Amino acid sequence: MTGWLAIAGLGPGAAQLVTPEVTQSLAEATDLIGYGPYVTRVPERAGLTRHLSDNREEIDRASLALRLAAEGKRVVVVSSGDPGVFAMAAAVFEAVETGDPSWCDLDIRVLPGISAMFAAAARIGAPLGHDFCAINLSDNLKPWDLVERRLRLAAQADFVIALYNPLSSARPWQLGRALDLLREELPGEVPVVFASAVSDAKEAIETVTLRDAGAGRADMRTLVLIGSSRTRLIARSGGKPFVYTPRSIGVVS
Amino acid sequence: MTGWLAIAGLGPGAAQLVTPEVTQSLAEATDLIGYGPYVTRVPERAGLTRHLSDNREEIDRASLALRLAAEGKRVVVVSSGDPGVFAMAAAVFEAVETGDPSWCDLDIRVLPGISAMFAAAARIGAPLGHDFCAINLSDNLKPWDLVERRLRLAAQADFVIALYNPLSSARPWQLGRALDLLREELPGEVPVVFASAVSDAKEAIETVTLRDAGAGRADMRTLVLIGSSRTRLIARSGGKPFVYTPRSIGVVS
Numbered sequence: 109m110t111g112w113l114a115i116a117g118l119g120p121g122a123a124q125l126v127t128p129e130v131t132q133s134l135a136e137a138t139d140l141i142g143y144g145p146y147v148t149r150v151p152e153r154a155g156l157t158r159h160l161s162d163n164r165e166e167i168d169r170a171s172l173a174l175r176l177a178a179e180g181k182r183v184v185v186v187s188s189g190d191p192g193v194f195a196m197a198a199a200v201f202e203a204v205e206t207g208d209p210s211w212c213d214l215d216i217r218v219l220p221g222i223s224a225m226f227a228a229a230a231r232i233g234a235p236l237g238h239d240f241c242a243i244n245l246s247d248n249l250k251p252w253d254l255v256e257r258r259l260r261l262a263a264q265a266d267f268v269i270a271l272y273n274p275l276s277s278a279r280p281w282q283l284g285r286a287l288d289l290l291r292e293e294l295p296g297e298v299p300v301v302f303a304s305a306v307s308d309a310k311e312a313i314e315t316v317t318l319r320d321a322g323a324g325r326a327d328m329r330t331l332v333l334i335g336s337s338r339t340r341l342i343a344r345s346g347g348k349p350f351v352y353t354p355r356s357i358g359v360v361s
Numbered sequence: 362m363t364g365w366l367a368i369a370g371l372g373p374g375a376a377q378l379v380t381p382e383v384t385q386s387l388a389e390a391t392d393l394i395g396y397g398p399y400v401t402r403v404p405e406r407a408g409l410t411r412h413l414s415d416n417r418e419e420i421d422r423a424s425l426a427l428r429l430a431a432e433g434k435r436v437v438v439v440s441s442g443d444p445g446v447f448a449m450a451a452a453v454f455e456a457v458e459t460g461d462p463s464w465c466d467l468d469i470r471v472l473p474g475i476s477a478m479f480a481a482a483a484r485i486g487a488p489l490g491h492d493f494c495a496i497n498l499s500d501n502l503k504p505w506d507l508v509e510r511r512l513r514l515a516a517q518a519d520f521v522i523a524l525y526n527p528l529s530s531a532r533p534w535q536l537g538r539a540l541d542l543l544r545e546e547l548p549g550e551v552p553v554v555f556a557s558a559v560s561d562a563k564e565a566i567e568t569v570t571l572r573d574a575g576a577g578r579a580d581m582r583t584l585v586l587i588g589s590s591r592t593r594l595i596a597r598s599g600g601k602p603f604v605y606t607p608r609s610i611g612v613v614s
Contacts, residue, residue, distance in 0.1 A: 124382040127475065132377070166608075192482045194608070198490025201605035205595050213599045218483035222380065222473045229445045230471035237451025238503075239511055241494035241520060249609040250491075254519075258492055261518040265511045267494060342458050346466045352454035355419075355447070356502040 113177040113214060115197045117190040117221020118149055122307035125222045133184050133219055141173045142186040142196070150186065166196065170203035174211045190223035194244045194272045224331040225270035228303035231313055233342070233350035235301065235333050240268035245275070245282050252282070259286055263293035268339060268353055271332040275323060283332070284323035290334055291318055299341055299351050301333040302326055315341070315351055366430040366467060368450045370443040370474020371402055375560035378475045386437050386472055394426045395439035395449070403439065419449065423456035427464045443476035447497045447525045477584040478523035481556035484566055486595070486603035488554065488586050493521040498528070498535050505535070512539055516546035521592060521606055524585040528576060536585070537576035543587055544571055552594055552604055554586040555579055568594070568604055 114133040119125035134140070134150055141147070144160040152158065161169050169185065177183045187195035197218050204211045229236045241262050247255055262269050269290075274283040287300075296319035304312045304327065314325065318334065326332060335353065342350040367386040372378035387393070387403055394400070397413040405411065414422050422438070430436045440448035450471050457464045482489045494515050500508055515522050522543075527536040540553075549572035556566045557580065567578065571587065579585060588606065595603040 119380075122382075124385070125380050125473065127372075127378050127380060129375075129377040190479050192479060192487045192489045194490075197483075197487035198605055198608045201487050201490070201595065201603055202607055204603065205593065205605075212595055212597045212603075216603075218487065220378065220475045220479040220483040222475070223479065226443050226445060226473040226476065230450075230473040234445045234450035234454050234471065236445045237447075237454070239494070239496045241492065241515070241518075243492045251610065254610065258518045258520070261514045262494070265494075265514040265518075266507075267511070340458065342454065342465055344465045350454055350457065350465075350469075352451055352458075354455055355451045357504065357507065 110215070111177040111180040111182060113173055113183045113185065113200070113216045114219050115185045115187065115191040115200055115217070116219040117195070118146060118186055118188055119222040120189060120224055120227035120307045121305065125227065125307055127219070127221065130219050130221060136182055137184040138181045139176050139183045140186065141169055141183060146186045146188050166199040167203055170196065170200040171207055173200065174203055174207060174214065177214050178208070178211065187221070190221045191218055192220065193223045193242065224272065224306060225333065227306045228301065228313070228331045228333060231303065231306060232301060232315065232348070234352040235335060235339055236268055237353040237355055238268065238336060238338065240270065242270045242272060244272045245286060246273040246279060247282060255286070256289060259289055260293060263290055266336045266338070268336045269334040271334065274326045274330055274332050276328050283326055287318070287321050287323060294318055295337055298337065299335040299339050301351060302330055303333065304330045306331070315349065363468070364430040364433040364435060366426055366436045366438065366453070366469045367472050368438045368440070368444040368453055368470070369472040370448070371399060371439055371441050372475040373442060373477055373480035373560045374558065378480065378560055380472070380474065383472050383474060389435055390437040391434045392429050392436045393439065394422055394436060399439045399441050419452040420456055423449065423453040424460055426453065427456055427460060427467065430467050431461070431464065440474070443474045444471055445473065446476045446495065477525065477559065478586065480559045481554065481566070481584045481586060484556065484559060485554060485568065485601070487605040488588060488592055489521055490606040490608055491521065491589060491591065493523065495523040495525060497525045498539060499526040499532060500535060508539070509542060512542055513546060516543055519589045519591070521589045522587040524587065527579045527583055527585050529581050536579055540571070540574050540576060547571055548590055551590065552588040552592050554604060555583055556586065557583045559584070566601070568602065
């Protein structure tokens with residue numbers, strides 16, 4: 109039997125946002141590996157072994173996946189969103205580079221998924237309609253100074269900014285500090301979107317101004333989008349405003 | 362009949378990368394609108410009117426879609442990739458803001474898709490594994506000075522940089538200029554990926570160094586990924602190298 113390893117993105121939550129490619133790999137798998145809440149999104153079935161792990165054991169999880177694939181298993185490592193965006197794909201390739209040399213030549217495929225920022229953006233309009241960036245606000249694996257430097261340069265570039273992993277119980281102050289820093293660089297009227305549990309039953313999305321944006325609106329499952337100076341709101345009588353960033357500089361002003 | 366408008370992302374090309382949500386909206390639609398090559402990806406069927414248009418008529422196309430939805434049609438505007446990334450969603454919301462005031466209260470939904478940079482990244486490893494940005498290299502709707510400013514700040518932030526729309530027959534010199542500018546800011550060894558027609562039969566992906574990257578490797582369908590100073594290659598005896606950007610600063614060095 110020839111083993112393989114697929115690193116698959118389950119998207120933000122809804123089954124309607126999982127690609128057929130990912131669904132097919134899950135149907136063919138013998139082993140499923142990932143953070144507990146993601147693994148349990150995939151129904152149990154005969155012939156499938158589910159390996160649930162803690163959130164922090166990424167390299168261990170990646171190495172287990174590679175060992176099983178080398179033994180001939182058909183292994184799927186699941187991530188939420190897109191596996192290449194602040195998720196398991198980079199951890200697997202780190203394990204490939206630093207682990208058993210034979211792992212380089214395994215059949216390893218990355219199966220893309222809908223990342224949180226696109227799911228969130230789609231629910232409110234088109235805030236990413238112009239140039240944008242994505243920053244992981246966690247300083248577990250990089251110095252906080254670098255996060256601050258990137259936030260400042262991104263604001264000066266007038267990118268729309270997506271903030272992943274804005275805070276956790278172990279990182280309670282980082283989002284507040286980031287918002288303070290962005291207020292030094294950007295107009296107070298810039299729209300800020302707090303999008304939680306997008307496409308789930310618990311979905312909650314609110315749009316405020318940067319002036320009024322407080323870290324208390326976010327939790328571990330929140331994606332924060334900071335508009336550029338051009339990002340606009342369209343009021344609606346029947347619901348929340350649309351938020352979008354025009355493609356042009358100066359077309360709507 | 363209650364009309365609606367869905368702005369749907371078809372992904373990079375392969376049917377396996379179209380979400381079930383998009384497939385369902387296409388099955389329910391009465392009218393399909395978009396740039397010719399994208400519309401013709403959707404098979405003809407009884408009850409579906411296909412409106413093919415030129416690449417440049419985005420606001421006309423958006424206004425037609427809104428008028429039809431207001432008349433009670435079930436309209437899908439198709440984009441390749443994700444509709445919110447340098448595609449039709451922002452054009453539709455521009456048309457909403459500047460057009461008939463009643464359009465604000467139409468049922469308008471954006472259905473996300475797999476954008477080119479994630480499809481390309483997945484084919485080679487995990488180059489977007491750390492902070493990154495996306496820049497539309499077209500200066501049709503923004504001044505070239507702003508593109509240069511963003512490129513420079515993005516390189517100084519050490520983002521991985523995805524360049525969309527790198528060149529066309531009407532914009533022949535912009536990618537070359539961008540690469541020259543990036544060579545002033547980044548080490549020559551930084552990997553650069555040219556990814557064309559990802560997931561299609563004509564897929565072609567090559568990875569070179571920034572030092573050797575020339576605009577001649579790109580065409581209209583190419584997505585260009587510029588690594589950060591941390592982006593790494595893993596050689597393989599059996600094929601092209603993997604390209605990835607570690608999650609950590611300093612974990613692999």
